[in-house]
Amino acid sequence: MMTWQGVAAPYLESVRLLVSDGRLRATGRIVAATSQDPFHASFELTVARGGEVGKGLLRTTTADEERQVSVGRTQDGVWLVDHGHGTERNEFDGAKDVDVTGAVTFTSLPIRRLGLHREAGEYELPVLQVSMPDLSVRLVRQTYRTVSVSSSGAVINYSVPGFSADLTVDPDGLVIDYPGIASRVPR
Known part of the structure; x- marks a missing residue:
C-alpha cells in the first residue's frame, strides 16, 4: 500500500500495487477536497508483462453526479473506451x-515500462489521458527524461506543453515526490 498527500490542495491518493511475473495490478482511491470541484474517485488498472496498460476502470463521484469509464487496449493496439x-x-x-x-x-x-529509473533515457510518448472528475479521454504527448539515477532511486523530468516537473522516484520507479502536486507518505 502506498499513499500520497497533496501539497497545495487537500488531496489523498491510496493504492494497493501487486507486482507478479512482470505484471502489475493497481487498485486505488482518491479524495480531492478542492474548493472548486471536490470529488472522490476509485480505479482498477492492470499492466501486462511488457509494461503496457491492459485495462482500467475509473469511477468518480461529485456532489452532482457519478461517472465511470473503462479503457482497454487490445493485442493489436486498439483502445476500447466505454463511458456506458x-x-x-x-x-x-x-x-x-x-x-x-x-x-x-x-x-x-511509463517510467517503469521504459526503465528510466534504472538507465538514462528520454522519450516523447503518445498517452491516453483521462481527466478527473469528468472522465473525458483524449490523446496527449508527454516527455519523460532521466535527470539522474542512484541506488536510492532516480529523478525523472516529466513535461507536457506548459508544464514540467522533476519527479523523484524510488528504485522500483514509483513516484516519491511530485513537486507542487503530491508526496508519498512514509510507511
Whole structure:
C-alpha cells in the first residue's frame, strides 16, 4: 500500500500495487477536497508483462453526479473506451500508457515500462489521458527524461506543453515526490 498527500490542495491518493511475473495490478482511491470541484474517485488498472496498460476502470463521484469509464487496449493496439453508452475504438496514435489527471500512480507507468529509473533515457510518448472528475479521454504527448539515477532511486523530468516537473522516484520507479502536486507518505 502506498499513499500520497497533496501539497497545495487537500488531496489523498491510496493504492494497493501487486507486482507478479512482470505484471502489475493497481487498485486505488482518491479524495480531492478542492474548493472548486471536490470529488472522490476509485480505479482498477492492470499492466501486462511488457509494461503496457491492459485495462482500467475509473469511477468518480461529485456532489452532482457519478461517472465511470473503462479503457482497454487490445493485442493489436486498439483502445476500447466505454463511458456506458457503447464502446468506442481508437488507436490513439499507438499510445501504450494511460495517465489520469491528478493521479500520481499513473505517472509511474511509463517510467517503469521504459526503465528510466534504472538507465538514462528520454522519450516523447503518445498517452491516453483521462481527466478527473469528468472522465473525458483524449490523446496527449508527454516527455519523460532521466535527470539522474542512484541506488536510492532516480529523478525523472516529466513535461507536457506548459508544464514540467522533476519527479523523484524510488528504485522500483514509483513516484516519491511530485513537486507542487503530491508526496508519498512514509510507511
